Every structure is written in structure tokens, then in C-alpha cells.
Amino acid sequence: MAERKIDLIKTETRNVKWLVDNMRNELLKVDNSFQRQYVWLKKHQVKLIETILLGYSIPEIYLWGIDTDPDNGDTVYSIVDGQQRIGAVVDFIEGKFNLSVTSVAEKDASYANKHFSDLNSDEKKAIWDYPFSIRFIRQEFVRQDIVTMFLRLNSTNLSLNPQELRNAEFDGKFLKLAEELSNLNFWETYKIFNQQQVRRMQDIQFISNVLIFFRQGIEGDTTQTNINRVYDLYNETYEEYDDDKNLFNSILNEMEKFFKSTDEKIGEFLSKQTHLYTFMIITYYILKMHGEVKEEHVQKVSKFIDAYENTSNSNLFTTKILSDIAEYKKLSSEGTQSKSKRMRRIQIIKSVIDI
Template sequence: MATINEQINIESHTIKWVIDSMRATRLTVDNSFQRNYVWLEKHQIKLIETILMGFPIPEIYLWQKETDAKTGDMKLSIIDGQQRLGAILDFINDEFALTSTSLDEENIKKEYTGKKFSELTDEFRNAIWEFKLSIRFVNKTIERSDVVTMFLRLNSTNMTLNPQELRNAEFEGAFIKAAAEISENPFWESHSIFNVQDLRRMNDIQFISSILMFFRLGIGEDTTQANFNKVYDLYNKEYQEKIDDQKLFYLIVAETEKIIGGDKEIERFLKKKTHLYSLFLVIYYFIKKQGGVQQKQIEQYKKFVEAYNDNEKLIAHFKDLKTQSEINEYKKLSSTGTQGKTNRMRRNDILKDILE
């Protein structure tokens, strides 16, 4: 039986061929491998600089999917190389310029410095169009599971992908789909919970997954990468609680909106995911206990946030020395070892005591 490697053909194609294939949608990104575009502009510029210098870039892996019966064109999916091809397409579409701050010092005085693609000389534009890419075509007969294994092994010793991005490639089932659907809720964007880099690195999906994992396993489980993998595997094929968990998640989000209430200080406070995680868990407690947060909890949380970094307000809002001590303890727990089980459980207990 032929090995996987023996079912991969290596060909050389110009950038022109690749761009034409992308524009004609014969070549597409498979988001089940890499959900978001990861590279920043400085990374894109470095790649274009490499091409203009005439140096090779890493191989591209494409998966042959099916043939279009009308045109005879082979449909291709990008397994590995999304960032590289995306950067090339963006540059050719004039979406960024080759700013000098991102170029090597030896190239700052070159004619292409500061230029967009359309502003380059014909010589430089042709150098890009004619640049040869080494492409590995993965035969369509290869099973998806083997393609995923290959993708993971290609990236296992590469720091460009974090554990959540690798999980996105390995698991395409019910659990990650549930998290992805929740990530589309307007709550995250309206309060700027995740920055651009968070979204690119799928930190939003990991955070949402941590809450769903709490629903399934309880607070007593550590939020380690091993446990994330365990839950993704356990609920990959079948996630019967998906609808109920999503409804509960959206209810927690709605109760969080009540607590934020347009308060910019609370909004800034919750940008730290440790605080948001703790608030979500304590809201879960109040939903189970009394159907949601009441005015008392809303007012107490506002006082808690105001007192967090202001000792005068700490004393003014909380006369009880025990509560003052607990808030100081919460601060310490929020700055060291935030993911540990004991740490999270204690933060949860403190927050419940303050809000009740």
C-alpha cells in the first residue's frame, strides 16, 4: 500500500497561477484547519521582501478535493500556507505597502520601499508574478483524518500555531461548532472583550470553551490544555447538551450586560479574562439560585470594581475587615496561577460572598 508521502505530488507553480486560482475560487481556505488569518502586516511585508530578494519560501500544501464537472477544474483546499498565500494576495490587491520599518536595513533604500504593488516598477511586479512556489498536492483519495494528522505534524514543532489553533484543525465536531457560534454573539465586539490578536489566535474560542467545559465538568476541573483536548474529544461527535448549554451561556451574557450597564470602568475591568471568567461563574451560581442577578448584586459588583485598585474606596464601600481582606486575597489570586483549580474555586467563593 502506498504511503501518504507517495500520494503527494510536488509541483512548481508561479504566483500568477496561485492568485488566478484563488480569484476563481478554485483554491480556497479550509477554515477547519485554520480559522483566522494570523499574520500581522509586518509579517506580510517580510514575506514580500523575501520574494523580491529572490529567496525561496516554505512549501505550500494543497488538498485536491473534487473536479468541477462543468469546467474540469480541480477544486483545491489550502492545508498549510494560508498566511503566506493570504499575504501575497493582499499585497497584489494593494492592501498594504512595504513600509521601511518592517524591511531589513539593507533594503530600506531599495526602489520598492514604501510602495504598494500597483506602485512598483514593472520589473518588481513581474518578479512577484513569476516567482515560483513549491507546492505539494495531496491526492483527493487520502482520508481527511490523515490530512489532519499531517497538518498537526507539520505544525507540532512550529510556534506559529497555539494549542487552540491546533485543536481547531483536529476537531471539527459539535463542541467547537458550539463555541464558534457563541463567538458570533455581539457581546464580545460591543465591549471589545477580545482584541484583534486574540481573535487571530482563537483566544475567544478557548475562553468560550472554558465556560462550556465548566458547564460539563464543573469548577473542579483544571483548565489545562489536556483537559480542553479531553472535552473536545468527548463531545466531538455528539454533544446532546449543546442547545441547553448555549441558551445558558447567552443567559449569562445577558446578565453580564445588566452588571456592565454602560459602566466603562466595569467594561475595562472585564477585559482581563480572569475577571470575566470569575463573573460568568458567579452569575451561573445566581441563575441557579434565584434566576439571575438582582439589583443588590449589580450594585455590589460595581463597588467591588471601584474598590479593586482604590484603597480609599475599599474602606468606604466595605466596612467589614473580613471583606476587605477577601478582596485583597482575590487580587493576589488574579495575578498569579490564575488557571489552577484551587485558585479559581477560591475566587469564585470570594465573589459570591461579596455579592450575596
């Protein structure tokens, strides 16, 4: 009888000392194709360390053996699930954060507001000796088996959203381009995504939707089903990779003219993701028709925002356009994933700024 998958996994206990030593010796590798780069918020880090100090249990960790040194026997493991937990422990021991009293549950505890170096001997020992339950996956597992297991592991875990699951399932060119574009300074400069949204890969999904527009036009769905379909379609072959990358960069470069306008309300308005998506598409059309965003476009967007904020301002536009802007405002507050509503928002802006 064929060997069962479960027979290739063994559960053992390792303490924090083992985890820290293996991280420092680079024997534990973070695999971002399963989970995104370690970006837990401090409050989550603090909660984990406090859980250890209080002696409560922590969910098990999954490590996949990917290579063994034939000379010394050291095995290198890929962290399939648990990188945030391991990273928090290592960072705390290395003094990168303290147990701020605002985040701990036990406000009067002796460890509140302390770094690891400030803890008493018993508290330090409690951390070093804390036992983690680890599922060791043997090297005989192939990567597709690991992906399948990870997806099954998290299929009933509401903490993982569709984009995080896509990140584990796909490793092709479409995802790689979205990840590459997410590292551009634009997002941080104009505070488009907060740290929590970045951790949950909402920036990757937003960028993916813009790339889907490039491939499928304005009628392309932004539903999770269609995003999965596009990831699959362009997973291995994505001939437009460079063209889409250059186009995306061109749009952001032109968008900066809006953000750098002396009219500060434009940047504040466009930093909201619903509006940003719409105006990235609008900028795409401006580039196609005019080659660049001109001052007249910036001024019309400024007038549009004034009317958006006060739709009774009859001095700015005709009654018909003011009515359209009021409709845009309503559509922006409703379900933003609706294809018809998204298309109508873009149609309204195109008419307002005359493109």
C-alpha cells in the same frame, strides 16, 4: 506492497500568477478546520511581500486535491497549510494594503509605502514570477490522513498553540458551538480579545472553558488535557448544545448590565479575561438564584472594584472581606489555570456580592 503515503504527495513549483488565478477562479479553497479564517496582521503581510521582493525563500504550501471537473480537468484544492501566505499575496496584488515603511525591513527600498500598482515593472514581475514550493496531495488521501499529516507537520512548530491544533483534530459539535459563540458582537464591542488573540484562537479556548464549566461544574479543569478530553467527549454527540448556547447568551446579556453601567471602571475591569471568566461564572449563579442581574449586584461589583484597587479602604467592607479581596487580587496575578485558585476567586466574589 501497499502504496506509501509519501507516494501520494508530489512537490512541484508554481508561481504567484498560478496561485492568484486559482484563487480568483475558486479552485483554491480555504479549509478553516485546519487553520482559522485568514486574519494575518498587516505587518505580517508586508513582511511576506518584502521577502518575495528580496528573493528569499518561503516555507512550502500544502494543497490537497479534493475534486476534479470531468469536463475541463480543473482540480479544486483545499489549502491544508499556507492560507495566510496565499491570502497575503492575493490581497497585496488586489490593492488591499501597501508596504508601509513602518513594517518593511529595508526602509529606503523603492517599494516602501507602495501599493502593488505603484511598483515598478521589475518589482511587479518579481512578484508574479516568484516560485512557491507546493506539495500536492492526491485525492486518494482521506480526511483523517490529512488531519494526521497536518498535526505531525505542526507538532514541532511552536507557532501553533494547543487550540489551533485542536481546531485541526476536532470538527465536532463542541468546537462548532465555541466557534459560533466567538462570532457574537459582545467580544468586539467590549474589546475582550485583540486581533492577535483572535487569530491564535484564544477566544475559542476562553469560550470552551466557560462551556466546560456548564458541563463539569466549577471543579472542571481548564487544563489543555481536559479541554482535549471534553472536545473528544462531545465531538459527535452533544445533546446539551442548544441549552448551553442559550445559557451562554443569557449570561452575556446579563453581563452587559455591568458593562453598560455608568461606572466606567466596571467595564474596564471586566474586560480583562481573568476577571471576565470569574464574573461570567458569578453571573451564572446570579441567574440561578435571582433570575437576573439587579442594580444591587452592579453596585456591589462597583464597591468590590473600588476595594480591589485600594484594599486599605475600610469604609467599603468589613475587615474580613477586605482581606478576602486582597487575596482575590493576589490570586488573579498568579497562575490563573489552577483549579484551587480559580475556585477560591469565585468563592470570594460570591461572598462579596452575597449570592
